[in-house]
Amino acid sequence: MIDVRTLSPEMQQRYGVKKQSRLALIGIGLLIAVFVAASAATAWQLANPPVRSKLLTWSVNPEYTSVTWEIRRSPEAEVVCVIRVADANRHDVGYATVTIPPGAAYEQPSYDVRTRAPGRVVELLGCAAGKTPAVPAPEFPPGTENPPQPWTPEEPTP
Structure with a gap:
């Protein structure tokens, strides 16, 4: 394989070889690092919920x-x-x-x-x-409703 840095400027221009600027490479590296850090933080929060x-x-x-x-x-x-x-x-x-x-x-x-x-x-x-969790609402059939809550069983009378 040929190292493109050893080609003459005329050959690099002829075949569309462009030098990457050092600033662009640093920017791409920073974007990748930020993405990896954000992904790791999100994964940590999902794996360790408060409750x-x-x-x-x-x-x-x-x-x-x-x-x-x-x-x-x-x-x-x-x-x-x-x-x-x-x-x-x-x-x-x-x-x-x-x-x-x-x-x-x-x-x-x-x-x-x-x-x-x-x-x-x-x-x-x-x-x-500290708050009601984001869960599906009750799904009672039409014409019915949730019995009153909270509820305690009645004590049997002697």
Whole structure:
């Protein structure tokens, strides 16, 4: 292969060989460095969210579904989580927004979601620090609505 720097100026002009200015090369290098740094910062934020949550277990009762999940967060952060309960046809039967006050860095909250019918599918749609997470809105069939939340099971009368 021929080193283009060894060609005469006439040959370089004839075959369209142009010298790259040092300033252009530095500019391109800086643009690449900024892009790599921005990509790394974005990847770090996505891999380390301020609140991590995971659905652990749920149990279905005729009037409600009891849900337990875990959260990992900064101890001083108030966390808002959204839970959806759906039936076998994936129609919403319960939807709750739960606020967890500041406390331990790791917690396993439980919540009873009042439902219109027995639930079959439970989703922890998301959790966010200090605000309602950006999650899908409830999708109840036409003519139905979310049962009142929060709800606590009634104690049986003796």
